[in-house]
Structure formats: C-alpha cells, structure tokens
Amino acid sequence: xxxxxxxxxxxxxxxxxxxxxxxxxxxxxxxxxxxxxxxxxxxxxxxxxxxxxxxxxxxxxxxxxxxxxxxxxxxxxxxxxxxxxxxxxxxxxxxxxxxxxxxxxxxxxxxxxxxxxxxxxxxxxxxxxxxxxxxxxxxxxxxxxxxxxxxxxxxxxxxxxxxxxxxxxxxxxxxxxxxxxxxxxxxxxxxxxxxxxxxxxxxxxxxxxxxxxxxxxxxxxxxxxxxxxxxxxxxxxxxxxxxxxxxxxxxxxxxxxxxxxxxxxxxxxxxxxxxxxxxxxxxxxxxxxxxxxxxxxxxxxxxxxxxxxxxxxxxxxxxxxxxxxxxxxxxxxxxxxxxxxxxxxxxxxxxxxxxxxxxxxxxxxxxxx
Amino acid sequence: xxxxxxxxxxxxxxxxxxxxxxxxxxxxxxxxxxxxxxxxxxxxxxxxxxxxxxxxxxxxxxxxxxxxxxxxxxxxxxxxxxxxxxxxx
Numbered sequence: 001x002x003x004x005x006x007x008x009x010x011x012x013x014x015x016x017x018x019x020x021x022x023x024x025x026x027x028x029x030x031x032x033x034x035x036x037x038x039x040x041x042x043x044x045x046x047x048x049x050x051x052x053x054x055x056x057x058x059x060x061x062x063x064x065x066x067x068x069x070x071x072x073x074x075x076x077x078x079x080x081x082x083x084x085x086x087x088x089x090x091x092x093x094x095x096x097x098x099x100x101x102x103x104x105x106x107x108x109x110x111x112x113x114x115x116x117x118x119x120x121x122x123x124x125x126x127x128x129x130x131x132x133x134x135x136x137x138x139x140x141x142x143x144x145x146x147x148x149x150x151x152x153x154x155x156x157x158x159x160x161x162x163x164x165x166x167x168x169x170x171x172x173x174x175x176x177x178x179x180x181x182x183x184x185x186x187x188x189x190x191x192x193x194x195x196x197x198x199x200x201x202x203x204x205x206x207x208x209x210x211x212x213x214x215x216x217x218x219x220x221x222x223x224x225x226x227x228x229x230x231x232x233x234x235x236x237x238x239x240x241x242x243x244x245x246x247x248x249x250x251x252x253x254x255x256x257x258x259x260x261x262x263x264x265x266x267x268x269x270x271x272x273x274x275x276x277x278x279x280x281x282x283x284x285x286x287x288x289x290x291x292x293x294x295x296x297x298x299x300x301x302x303x304x305x306x307x308x309x310x311x312x313x314x315x316x317x318x319x320x321x322x323x324x325x326x327x328x329x330x331x332x333x334x335x336x337x338x339x340x341x342x343x344x345x346x347x348x349x350x351x352x353x354x355x356x357x358x359x360x361x362x363x364x365x366x367x368x369x
Numbered sequence: 370x371x372x373x374x375x376x377x378x379x380x381x382x383x384x385x386x387x388x389x390x391x392x393x394x395x396x397x398x399x400x401x402x403x404x405x406x407x408x409x410x411x412x413x414x415x416x417x418x419x420x421x422x423x424x425x426x427x428x429x430x431x432x433x434x435x436x437x438x439x440x441x442x443x444x445x446x447x448x449x450x451x452x453x454x455x456x457x458x
Binding site for chain 1: 378411424453
C-alpha cells in the first residue's frame with residue numbers, strides 16, 4: 001500500500017505522506033509555478049511538467065523520489081513545413097508548438113529508460129533516454145484523421161491518456177480530446193482509431209458516433225485485466241471489455257454521468273470510481289455535494305460515496321488526472337479545482353480531508369514502490 | 370555592439386546576464402546570446418523560432434514588430450530588452 005502521494009497544482013508540486021497523525025503535506029517543489037502532470041516512474045525516477053506562462057513548457061526530472069529536480073528535455077515539435085496548411089477539425093491553423101504536457105507514462109518494464117508524453121496540440125512524443133531528448137511520433141501525427149481532431153476544454157486538441165499494456169508494451173492506447181482513442185500494437189509504428197461505440201452529443205446527428213472526434217476525458221486500463229478499460233467521456237461513462245474493440249455506454253448513473261476522472265481497480269476491471277459533476281454546461285457538484293461513485297459490477301450498479309466529503313455548498317470540480325488509486329486497490333485520492341484533497345483507505349467508504357487550502361489541483365498520483 | 374538585457378523574472382529559471390553581442394537584427398543578436406547560453410533559447414523563443422506568445426522584446430524602447438522572423442534591425446548602440454508581456458498574467 002502506498003503511504004505517499006503527490007499533488008501537482010496550479011502553484012507547485014506537493015508531497016503528502018501518511019503518518020500516525022494522518023496524511024499531511026510534507027514537502028513542496030516548484031512553488032508558484034503551474035505543474036500540469038507529475039509521474040512517478042519507480043526506483044526514485046520522477047517527472048514533473050511545468051507550464052510557465054511566459055517562458056513555455058518545461059520538463060523536470062528527479063532521481064531521488066522528488067527530493068531534488070533538474071530540467072531535462074522538453075518535447076518540441078519539428079519545424080512546421082513552409083506553406084503547409086495544417087488545420088484542426090474546427091478549421092483553425094495548428095501551431096506546431098508544445099502548449100502543454102498533458103500525459104506522461106513509462107513505456108514499459110522491458111524498456112526502463114523509455115517514456116511516452118502526450119501534449120497539446122495533440123502530438124505524442126517518445127523518449128529513449130529518460131527524458132533527455134524527445135521525438136514526435138510521426139505515424140500518429142501524420143495520420144490524416146488527426147486533422148479532424150479539435151479542442152475540448154482547451155481550444156486545441158490534447159492527448160491526455162496513455163495506457164501501456166502490462167502484457168506487451170508495444171500495445172499502447174492513447175486518448176485524445178477531441179480525437180477519440182487510438183491503439184498501436186507495434187510500438188507506435190501504426191495506429192488505429194479504437195473509439196467505436198462512443199457517442200458525442202456535441203456533434204450533429206450524423207457524426208455523433210464518428211470515432212475520431214470523440215471526447216474521452218480520460219481513459220484508464222486495469223492492470224491485471226488489461227482488456228478492461230474505462231473512459232469518463234464528455235457525454236458519460238464508457239467501458240470496454242475487449243481491449244477497446246468496442247465501447248459500451250453506461251447510462252443512468254446517479255447523481256450524474258458527467259465528470260472528468262475515473263480510476264479502475266488494479267486487480268478487478270469491473271470495479272471503478274468516478275467523481276461526477278452536474279453536466280458540461282454547469283461544472284459543479286450536483287446539489288453542492290461532493291460525492292464519488294463506485295461500481296463493482298462493470299457498471300450495472302453504482303454506490304454513491306459521501307462519508308467524509310462536504311455535503312453542502314461545495315463547488316469542487318475534479319480534473320481528469322486528479323483521481324488516482326494505489327497498487328493495492330484500497331487507497332484512492334482525489335483533488336479539486338478549489339484546492340481540496342481527500343484520501344480513502346477503504347475503497348471510498350470513508351474519506352478524510354488532507355487539505356482544503358491547496359492551489360487548484362491538476363494531477364494526483366500515488367508513489368510507486 | 371547591441372546590448373541585450375533579460376527580464377529579472379527569467380533569472381529564477383535560467384541565468385541570463387546582460388550581454389554585448391554582434392548583430393544587425395534582433396534575431397542575430399539573440400542567437401549570439403543563445404549560442405553561449407542554449408538553455409535560455411527555449412524560454413524566449415518557441416520551437417519554431419518565434420518569440421513566445423507572452424514575451425515581449427523592445428529595441429530602444431520600441432516593441433519588436435516581427436515576432437516570428439525577428440527581422441527588426443538593431444543599431445550598434447541599441448538597447449534590447451527581453452521582457453515578459455503582461456498578457457501572460
């Protein structure tokens with residue numbers, strides 16, 4: 001069980017440790033700077049992406065578990081060919097420039113120095129040298145369907161989810177807002193869209209099931225049952241049990257199917273947690289009550305968990321990377337836009353508040369042992 | 370030689386002391402600085418070589434006009450200031 005977690009926020013990176021006195025913030029880094037993603041690669045190797053408003057996106061790494069940090073290479077797009085008319089699905093010109101790092105993942109235990117990185121405006125990058133240098137994955141970037149992608153919450157497309165198959169690291173599924181889900185089975189040499197079954201209410205009827213414009217807010221994969229994945233989508237909750245061959249919509253989930261985050265139990269692909277909000281046009285908790293929903297039967301039924309969570313005039317929204325589960329499957333943590341952070345040690349039956357005064361939380365991750 | 374000064378806010382991330390460098394355009398002058406201090410480049414310019422959206426460069430008190438090509442001319446005694454634009458918050 002993980003006794004440490006990290007919260008990447010609008011104004012710094014915080015370490016939270018469990019002690020006899022409970023979970024407490026014990027350390028900070030990058031104070032004052034926006035940290036979009038924190039990723040613990042194990043063995044003391046960590047990565048934190050900074051979005052410095054004036055000075056651009058930077059990536060830092062640590063080899064001592066977050067005690068000290070050094071700047072490493074930042075994923076950078078190659079020169080945009082002169083005269084190229086590259087437009088997104090909204091007809092807007094695509095700038096070949098890293099606007100944000102939105103996903104970081106180890107490339108697999110068989111290639112310990114390799115990493116994947118997802119960005120806005122939608123490019124996927126790979127590093128073979130622990131983040132010193134990066135290269136844009138051209139097969140996905142050059143796929144003609146990429147020009148159909150468009151921005152969701154951000155104005156430009158963004159690649160936010162990277163699921164490396166624990167059985168075979170050449171199989172990688174990525175999620176894009178709004179560009180669906182894409183699978184490679186050959187380490188990134190070729191990609192196929194795997195968002196069949198997802199539904200987009202924000203499109204005209206004839207394009208609602210178009211897989212390449214779907215908006216999965218986040219996609220997560222069960223560690224021990226990798227064929228089972230979950231997506232918290234802009235229009236609800238979707239699930240696949242065949243490795244993203246097809247997705248099924250889970251409807252009528254109280255109090256709402258809208259949200260950004262989902263976590264799946266590492267051993268049981270039928271068990272997953274969500275942090276719902278009213279709906280896309282009103283992004284606040286239903287009735288001002290913060291709840292977590294949990295299914296243990298693949299979405300047939302849900303528990304609404306609220307013990308220890310604020311139940312009046314609470315307007316916390318949880319972003320897509322701000323919910324995590326530890327390797328045991330018992331401990332979960334989530335942070336909010338209003339700087340709250342909660343932890344449970346019993347799969348969500350009871351929650352404890354770690355802080356209500358953090359900066360807006362972008363990403364919560366348990367430490368890897 | 371043109372004199373280049375970087376905003377104090379940048380010094381927290383990467384040390385950029387003032388420099389006197391050769392150059393007849395702001396691009397040439399900045400590239401001379403970045404040749405000696407390559408890490409500073411990515412803080413001022415994006416990967417396409419354009420001035421970052423929320424950065425501003427002044428030549429003798431006037432805003433640079435060509436934010437992409439940085440072709441604005443500089444004189445032998447020009448003062449080049451690399452600043453944060455207020456748009457960046």
